Amino acid sequence: MTAVPAGSGQLLTGWGRTSASRATVLGPLDNEQIQGLVVSRPRGGVLARGAGRSYGDAAQNAGGYVLAPATMPFIELAADAASVRVSASVSFAQILATIVPRGRILPVLPGTADLTVGGAVAVDVHGKNQRADGSISAWIEEIELIDGHGELRSVTPGGDPDVFRATVGGMGFTGIIVAVTIRLLPIRSALLRVTSQRLPDLDALLGALADSRSRYAVAWVDTTASGGALGRGILDEGDHLPEPDPAAEKNGLAYRPGRARRAPAVPFCAVTPWSARGFNSLWFRKAAKSTSGVTGLPGYFHRLDAVAGWNRALGPRGFLQYQFVVPAGAERTLAEVIEAVQQERCAPFLGTLKRFGIAGRGHLSFPMPGWSLAIDLPAGSPPLAALLDRMDAQVAAAGGRVYLAKDARLRGAALRAMYGSLAEWQAVREKLDPYGVFRSDLGRRVGLC
C-alpha cells in the first residue's frame, strides 16, 4: 500500500466565506492511498472536497483531513460517446471541453461549470432543466466509491439501489467518490436560442415558468420589489439550436468559456438594503420587455463564471444563500419568505426561481416537484439568524426543504423536519461507515455524522 503524503494545514471556507475552519488538506490521492487513509480511521475524520463551491460548511472538516482535489483527473469518453467516465475531481468545464466538440452535452448543468463531478453527485446537483430532466442522480450509470471499510465499490442504481440512494445527495458521508459514469445527450449545435421576458409580479412570473415549454427555464427575481411588484422578475428560457449555425459553427461545435477576470477582494460589503434595491430595480428596468437571441453555452449557463472569485467582492463578512423548495400549491411561502427578508432589512441582493418537476433519487436529495427559490444575502446582520430559523419552520410546514449545498446555518431539528427519508439514509450510512470516518462541519452542525 502506498504511503499517504503529508498534508498542509489550511483554513477553509465555502463559497459564501462564512464559518472558516482549519483542516489538513491532502490530494490528489490514488485509490490505494485513499483506502489506506480511510482504514487508518484518523482522528477528526476524512472528507472529500470538490471545487469549494458549496456556500456553507459542507466541504470543511475542522481538525480532520480534507481531500482537495480528492482524485487524479481523467476523462474517458465511451466509444459511442453515449456516456463518460470521469474522475471525481474533474470539473464540468473540463468535461464540456471534451464532449461538446463530439456533439454531446451533460444532461444536468449546474449554475457554475467550476463544480467537480464528485461534489455535484454528493449534493445531487440540478440545473435549469430540473423540471423535465431531474437532477444528476437520474443520469448516473455508476459511482465508484471507497466506503468506510476502505472497500472500493461499484455502485449502480439498479445493482445497489440502497447505497446509490444514500450516496447521491449524501453530502460525502457514505464514502469518497472516486469516479462517476454519466450518460450524455446529443446536441447538434453548441448554441442556444434564448428568450427573455419581463414579468410584473410573482403570479405572472410563476405562471410564465409553469407555462414554459423550453428545455431550460430560470427566472431572476427582484427580491427587493414590494407591494404590487412583489416577486417581479425576468424569465430566461433556452433551447439548443436544432441544427448547427452555419456561420458561427462551420468548423464544428466548440466550448469556449473565455478567460475569467479575477474579482478584486473588497474590504467591505457594498450590499445594503438601499444598494440591493437600487441594483435590482435598475436590472429590472433596463431589461427589454421581451427579447430573443442566440448565445453560447457559457453565456447562458455559467454567466457568473466570467468573474473568477466573485464571492470575494462581497466583503470579508461573506454571504449566505437561502435556497429552498416547496411543493406546488405552497406558492404563498415564496411570497412570505421574500416579504420577511425585506421586512428585516436583510438586503437580499439576488433571487433565482426555478420550477422543479422530478424528485431526486437520493434520500437526502434536495429536488422535489414544486418551486425552488434561492435568495443571496450578506451574512452577519443580527436579525438574520432568527429570521431564517422562522423561514425554516415555514418551509418545513409547507412540506418543503432547504438545500444543504447552500446552507451554513440550518439547525438539526429543522433538517429532521424537512428530510423525511433521514432514518433510511442513516441506516445505510451506518453500514457503509460504521466507524464514522467521513465527517464534515455541516454534518456535525446538523447531526448527520
Place this chain on the structure above:
Amino acid sequence: MLTPGPPARVLLLGGTSEIGLAILAALRLPPGTEVLLAGRDEQRMAAAGRQLGCSVRTIRYDATALATHQALVADAFAGGDVDLVISAAGILTSQAELERDPLQAGVLVETNFTGHVTTLLAAAGRLRAQGHGTIVVLSSVAAVRPRKANLVYGAAKSGLDAFARGLADSLHGSGVRLLLVRPGFVIGRMTAGMTPAPLATTPSAVGAAVAAALAGRRDTVWVPPSLAVLAVALRAVPRPLWRRLRR
C-alpha cells in the same frame, strides 16, 4: 464557532456570571445544545442552567486554583468539540477594602487575570487542534487606563485585555476566533450599591451585543458602542487632570 450556525457545545467559565449567562440567553441556543457551566457555586449554576432550556452540565471551577485548570479544560473537551468558550469569571472588590487587605488584591488579580490566562491557554490549544471555535473574553473599559479609585481591578483587566489581544493574533489563521468584549459600567450584582458611571449598561445589553458580534466578524466589541469614542477621550486626558478624578 461555526458561525453563523448555532454552537453545539458551549463552555462558560464563570458559570454564575450575569454577563456570561446573558450571552447564552441572547444566543437563543437550541434545546440540543450542550452547555458546560464552570464555576464555584453549584447550586446557583444548576438554577441558572434550568433557565437556559438546553442540556446543562456543571463543573467545579475555581479561577484561583491555577493547578486545576488544565484538567478542567481536558474534561470539558473530552465530550467532543467545544464551539464556544466564554471567559467570564470575575470579581470586583472596593479599592479601600483591597488597601486594607492586600492579599485580597492578589485574589482579585488571580481571578480576573491569572486564572483566565491558565484556562484560556489550555483551551486555545484544544481549539487550535480542533480547527474551529470561538473564545469570548470579557475585558472592561477599566482596561483602557487605570484610575486610582479602581486601580487593581483596572490593572488586572489591562493585563487580561493585552493577553486576549495577543492570543487573538496568535490564533489568526487557525480557524479559531477570539472576540474581545469591553463593556462599560454594568449595572448588576457585581456593582450593586455603586452609583452607575456615564454610559452604564446592563448584562442583557452586553449579551445582545456579543450575540450580534458573534454573527459577524468583528474582533472587538464595546458595549455601548459609544464607549469606543469615550475610550479615545479617556486616553487623551492629561495626567495631572486624570489623577484628580475622584472615581
